[in-house]
Amino acid sequence: MTVVPRAWSIFLARMLDVELKNELPDDWIEQVKKEVPNEDTPYLLWDHDDKSEVELLSHPEITKKMIDYNKELKNLCDNEYLPNISKR
CATH class of the missing domain: 1.20.5 (Single alpha-helices involved in coiled-coils or other helix-helix interfaces)
Structure with a gap:
């Protein structure tokens, strides 16, 4: 999973003046694990x-x-x- 979808989410949130938590939602993480099982699933919006x-x-x-x-x-x-x- 690339950083691109998360980067666009951050950009859109900034444009809409929305605060995002760094922790990604559990349901999103589970969905990504199912849909893209061969890639590492991110757990945080901002990589560390x-x-x-x-x-x-x-x-x-x-x-x-x-x-x-x-x-x-x-x-x-x-x-x-x-x-x-x-x-x-």
Whole structure:
């Protein structure tokens, strides 16, 4: 199971100003296990990967670029996309 469906869920929730819990619903987890039995089923909306955190902490220049990019993306959503959706 890729991160894409969860990423779109987070994006949609942000647009609708909805708070999401990090824990995915049990019924959703069971459904995914049945429909996609050969893949790892996520239990959390936000992945937590200690290995990637260690990598990021080992390379602060990459971490800064990612943080800056995410800030720019958030500003774009807040200032361009969300206001246009609200106008409809």
